[in-house]
Amino acid sequence: MLGGHVSTAGGLWNAPVRAGRFGFATFQIFSKNQMQWNARPIPEEERKSFIAKTVEMKMQKIMIHASYLLNLGASKEPQREKTLNGFREELRRADALQVEYLVIHPGSAGEGTEKQAIRNISAGIRESMGENQNVQVLLETAAGQGSNVGYTFEQLAEMIDGAGDKERIGVCFDTCHVYASGYDIRSPEGYSETMDRFSSAIGMERLRGIHLNDSKGARGSRLDRHEQIGKGSLGIDGISNVINDLRLSKVPMCLETPLGEEGYEMDIEKIIGAISR
Ligand SMILES: [Zn+2]
Ligand SMILES: [Zn+2]
Numbered sequence: 001m002l003g004g005h006v007s008t009a010g011g012l013w014n015a016p017v018r019a020g021r022f023g024f025a026t027f028q029i030f031s032k033n034q035m036q037w038n039a040r041p042i043p044e045e046e047r048k049s050f051i052a053k054t055v056e057m058k059m060q061k062i063m064i065h066a067s068y069l070l071n072l073g074a075s076k077e078p079q080r081e082k083t084l085n086g087f088r089e090e091l092r093r094a095d096a097l098q099v100e101y102l103v104i105h106p107g108s109a110g111e112g113t114e115k116q117a118i119r120n121i122s123a124g125i126r127e128s129m130g131e132n133q134n135v136q137v138l139l140e141t142a143a144g145q146g147s148n149v150g151y152t153f154e155q156l157a158e159m160i161d162g163a164g165d166k167e168r169i170g171v172c173f174d175t176c177h178v179y180a181s182g183y184d185i186r187s188p189e190g191y192s193e194t195m196d197r198f199s200s201a202i203g204m205e206r207l208r209g210i211h212l213n214d215s216k217g218a219r220g221s222r223l224d225r226h227e228q229i230g231k232g233s234l235g236i237d238g239i240s241n242v243i244n245d246l247r248l249s250k251v252p253m254c255l256e257t258p259l260g261e262e263g264y265e266m267d268i269e270k271i272i273g274a275i276s277r
Contacts, residue, residue: 001061002212002271003027004255004264012042012097013049020057022264026252028063028103031093037069037082039089042096051098061252062099063138063172063209066090072124073107073117073149080120083107088128094135101209101252103138103172106150106159117149122162129165138172138209143180144222151181151222153201160202170208173198174256175242176215176226179234184219186234191241210253212271214239228257229267230274240274 003026006018012029019027032039054062067090070083087104094102107124109117125137139159144151150159160169175185183197184190198207214232217223230236242248257263 001025001250001252002255002268003059003252004261004267005029005065006261011049012046013053016050016053016057016059018261019059022261022268024059026059026061026063026254028065028254028256030067031064031090031097032067034065034067035069036067037086039093042093047096061101061209063101063103063252063254064090064094064097064099066102066104068105070104071107071110072104072121073109073112075112075116075120076110084124084128087124088130091128091130091133091135091137095130095133099135101136101138101170101172103140103209105148106139106142106156107148109147109149114147114149114155117147118155118158119162121149121159122164125159125169126162126164129168136168136170136208138170140172140211141174141177141181143174143177143217143224144182145180145224151177153198157201160206170206171202172209172211173207174211174213175234175238176211176213176232177224179215179219179238180217180221180223180225182220182222185241186219186238188241191238191245195245195247204247207248207251210242210248210251211256212239212242212253213256226256226258228259228263228270229255230270236270236274239271240276243271243274244276
């Protein structure tokens, strides 16, 4: 299920149309400016046309990427309250747009301990997910840059365990981040061992989204720097392990490569070339 992050310029309904031009089966968007706290309310007309276009373009398992400003790991005010309000607004918007998944970076520890950040993340999710909402929250695997947490499968498992409504919580596996955090997904043996570790720590049924990116940084560099498919240190070998894994055939895979829509044709060509026949 290939897709990519697409722009919502000109209105939210343009996103499924843009995704359709690449032949994508799915896509990811920001529902608001990802670098700002405030969100413009979604007009009812725009909401309806977005839903109608996703149906018309046969898009499934759509992901909304939450704002980069949110930090569920934060203990201190006003950061914590701002984050919780922002996160709740993201959940409401995603639910109103009837998308399946809200992808969020777990958060960072800042001056505090990783343990405390993990507890804060669980509590933030537990206290924010509405009972009448359908949207699922996907915690994204972190590269481990700075004081970000969620760079091991065990940390993600701990967050999910403490978060309550577990059915509606999953993981978005970012290939660049997982590789940069130190897991070998480049060699076939390394890939299979990594997936075994994911499976025993978290469970494959929770792997519900993939960000398909090559990595500018080396394995273990902890650098969150995406690269075009086949042009980074993960390389086409690593990408090939992921796209040919039959367990992932129903998992949406979104490209988030640096050139964005300008580079997707090139990325798609590499991916097609790497499909085992
Ligand atoms: Zn992300
Ligand atoms: Zn990234």
